Amino acid sequence: MIRLTLLIIFPMLFFSVSAQTDGSIKHQFDSLFNRHFKKGFNGNVLYAKAGNILYSGNFGITKYTGGISLNDSTLFELGSNAKQFTALAVMQLIENHSFALSSDVQTILPDFPYPGITVEHLLQHQSGLPDYMELFRKKKVWDRKKIADNGDVYRFLKERKPELLFQPGTKFTYSNTGYLILCLIIEKVSALTFDEYLQKFVFAPSEMKHSAVIRRRYQPAALPNNTEGYQKIFGKYQIRNTVSKFSCAYLDGVQGDGSISTTILDMKNWMDALRNNLLISEKSKEWMFTTDSVSLGYGFGFFIGMEGIWKNTIYHGGNWAGYYTWMFYDRKTQDFVIILCNNSYSKTPDIFIATREAILKAQKTTTEY
Numbered sequence: 001m002i003r004l005t006l007l008i009i010f011p012m013l014f015f016s017v018s019a020q021t022d023g024s025i026k027h028q029f030d031s032l033f034n035r036h037f038k039k040g041f042n043g044n045v046l047y048a049k050a051g052n053i054l055y056s057g058n059f060g061i062t063k064y065t066g067g068i069s070l071n072d073s074t075l076f077e078l079g080s081n082a083k084q085f086t087a088l089a090v091m092q093l094i095e096n097h098s099f100a101l102s103s104d105v106q107t108i109l110p111d112f113p114y115p116g117i118t119v120e121h122l123l124q125h126q127s128g129l130p131d132y133m134e135l136f137r138k139k140k141v142w143d144r145k146k147i148a149d150n151g152d153v154y155r156f157l158k159e160r161k162p163e164l165l166f167q168p169g170t171k172f173t174y175s176n177t178g179y180l181i182l183c184l185i186i187e188k189v190s191a192l193t194f195d196e197y198l199q200k201f202v203f204a205p206s207e208m209k210h211s212a213v214i215r216r217r218y219q220p221a222a223l224p225n226n227t228e229g230y231q232k233i234f235g236k237y238q239i240r241n242t243v244s245k246f247s248c249a250y251l252d253g254v255q256g257d258g259s260i261s262t263t264i265l266d267m268k269n270w271m272d273a274l275r276n277n278l279l280i281s282e283k284s285k286e287w288m289f290t291t292d293s294v295s296l297g298y299g300f301g302f303f304i305g306m307e308g309i310w311k312n313t314i315y316h317g318g319n320w321a322g323y324y325t326w327m328f329y330d331r332k333t334q335d336f337v338i339i340l341c342n343n344s345y346s347k348t349p350d351i352f353i354a355t356r357e358a359i360l361k362a363q364k365t366t367t368e369y
Contacts, residue, residue, distance in 0.1 A: 026055065028358040033057050036351055042230075043324075043341035043348075044070055046264035047355065050334040051272045056264060060343075062227045064237060073210055075226045075261045076340035079318025081325045082260035083179050085202055087123055087301025088274070089186050091284045092201060094119075098189045101287070108185050113161045117168045119185070122178040124295040128164035129177040135162060136251060147218045149253030150180055172295045176257040183256025194255045206273035208266035216261075216321075218253035226261075229322025230343040237343055239322070248321055258320050267338040271329055289314055289331070309356050317349070326352040335359050 042060030061067035101120040105112045121127040132153045136142040195213035230237040288300040305313035315328035324341040
């Protein structure tokens with residue numbers, strides 16, 4: 001396994017940036033990403049404003065063994081940033097009158113074992129469902145030498161019916177299980193697989209030409225311009241594609257809460273489509289971006305920034321099998337940032353915050369002049 005330090009010796013081999021923006025932002029972004037690249041960051045970044053790409057950078061290689069330089073069309077796994085796509089698909093089906101936000105899940109999935117949970121509870125993490133990731137870590141629940149999928153988790157919920165954490169609608173607790181159930185609802189109502197639905201009604205209309213639902217270990221496929229996810233273990237970066245008790249790969253078959261792979265360019269196109277109401281109406285979009293008295297900082301598939309540097313933004317992060325991903329969109333200024341990393345670089349959240357601060361600083365300077 002090639003150690004990350006080899007990338008630092010020859011940084012110019014694996015680093016490229018294109019920028020057409022204010023000199024201050026360009027300088028700050030160049031400095032920020034170069035600095036973290038030398039410390040270990042491996043990934044891509046894009047900054048756009050009102051649909052115009054102002055900065056994109058590729059820092060590293062697709063794989064530490066036999067990899068090629070990253071480019072703007074390189075695929076990364078989104079982790080929990082996939083939840084925004086699941087939420088959007090649900091809103092499309094609501095617009096088509098397939099069901100309502102207030103619909104009880106049991107009216108859509110009759111064998112769902114928990115009465116009183118609505119679609120909206122699932123979207124806003126108010127269902128009280130225990131997180132399947134915690135449950136399936138237990139040996140008595142799942143053999144971690146096998147890969148679980150949505151069906152395995154759903155059967156467990158029906159057969160064992162673990163106790164809810166709280167009465168639905170009374171608390172906010174981030175739940176991957178809720179978005180897994182939303183995926184099952186999408187498939188049941190549309191009579192399509194999750195990937196088929198997204199390809200037809202989300203990716204294609206958004207011109208997301210490289211994006212797909214990819215379960216890298218559950219259904220391996222040779223994909224061009226793809227990455228591998230790495231995690232540092234005992235001082236060495238190791239690929240996270242094995243199925244064992246030491247890896248989360250035994251949950252790689254699950255969809256809805258994750259499992260989407262995409263590129264920085266596709267994510268920019270996605271945000272353009274959402275911003276311009278190409279996928280859902282303005283009213284439905286506003287529902288996605290609205291909080292309530294229980295989920296104070298979460299809408300449908302997005303965290304909602306209410307104060308501080310995140311005011312006026314929607315944002316989310318993802319962390320899965322070596323991948324770190326972060327995005328935000330400022331609804332007032334139309335600034336959009338997406339960061340995709342594939343080596344679990346621990347300071348990726350710091351980079352994300354720094355990009356937001358740099359943009360706000362530039363805006364303040366422009367306003368003062």
